């Protein structure tokens with residue numbers, strides 16, 4: 001019996017739908033293995049017209065859940081997921097799988113949604129495949145050192161899809177030959193009083209970051225261990241013209257660098273000519289933001305660090321030893337070498 005693969009996303013009139021192409025690609029893999037139909041659920045303030053455009057793009061049946069988000073600025077608030085969606089989903093659909101993007105909000109919300117739907121939850125899904133007559137999922141554990149294969153046994157499974165794991169499909173992922181596809185239903189749920197009101201937003205923009213302008217990015221990870229060691233990172237960056245300093249999330253969480261400098265799925269996506277990762281393990285959330293750098297050099301004490309899998313040069317060394325020596329050597333021997341091709 002055909003059931004629903006439900007993609008949940010949010011849309012306002014102005015904002016594009018984040019990650020929808022990737023969710024659609026993951027849903028389409030699930031449909032190939034299960035034969036279920038894909039239904040797009042849009043929560044938010046999108047007009048029917050906007051929903052129709054999206055629906056037409058993919059030829060998915062679409063349910064528009066009109067939800068007042070004026071008190072929110074965040075994407076798909078936790079409350080909407082928990083207060084409105086489960087009832088609406090279960091009343092109108094028969095979800096076998098519910099797909100959400102993998103981000104800080106869904107990390108909390110997805111398991112809660114699974115509980116409401118009496119289902120299972122797999123977060124950070126990187127691969128979907130068919131094995132021994134069942135659909136299985138891959139997700140990374142322990143900073144990408146281990147890949148777990150998971151086979152949910154519940155009737156409904158909530159999945160969060162890791163950014164960058166599924167290549168967006170260029171063509172429509174729906175079934176255009178079926179005239180029943182592309183149908184829009186609008187649900188107006190009961191209004192509710194939110195648990196919280198956002199009072200203001202403070203922009204933490206850091207003008208000095210300019211990661212998108214830099215040719216060379218030197219990036220600090222947890223491996224710097226102490227804030228004082230950031231000086232090494234800045235000193236290394238100074239060797240290169242048009243350079244900038246960035247960091248992994250733990251470094252920004254500790255406020256050693258501003259969030260404008262964070263690289264990764266919840267930070268910036270960068271494509272410099274050279275990316276030097278210093279004491280960064282190579283979690284998928286970080287890799288997503290820097291893997292398109294033209295040349296990647298990594299310094300890490302752990303020879304098995306996942307960052308080495310995407311690096312052109314792997315330096316297995318303590319950064320507090322390597323960087324000062326490199327800087328000294330540079331000043332003594334390299335900085336005098338005439339450069340013939342300055343544009344490269």
Ligand SMILES: Cc1cc2nc3c(=O)[nH]c(=O)nc-3n(C[C@H](O)[C@H](O)[C@H](O)COP(=O)(O)OP(=O)(O)OC[C@H]3O[C@@H](n4cnc5c(N)ncnc54)[C@H](O)[C@@H]3O)c2cc1C
Pocket residue numbers: 102103104107143220221222223224225247248249250251262263264265266267268278279280281282283284285286289299300301302305317318319320
């Ligand atoms: C929803 C979500 C979103 C996220 N978004 C992001 C994001 O945008 N960006 C991001 O970076 N992370 C993000 N993360 C966090 C991510 O999962 C990792 O926890 C994080 O990237 C790890 O940072 P790290 O590599 O600096 O630290 P660690 O994983 O602690 O790695 C430190 C590395 O330094 C090495 N090391 C230790 N000492 C030295 C030394 N003296 N010299 C050289 N090497 C040394 C170690 O071997 C290790 O490999 C996110 C997580 C979640 C759940």
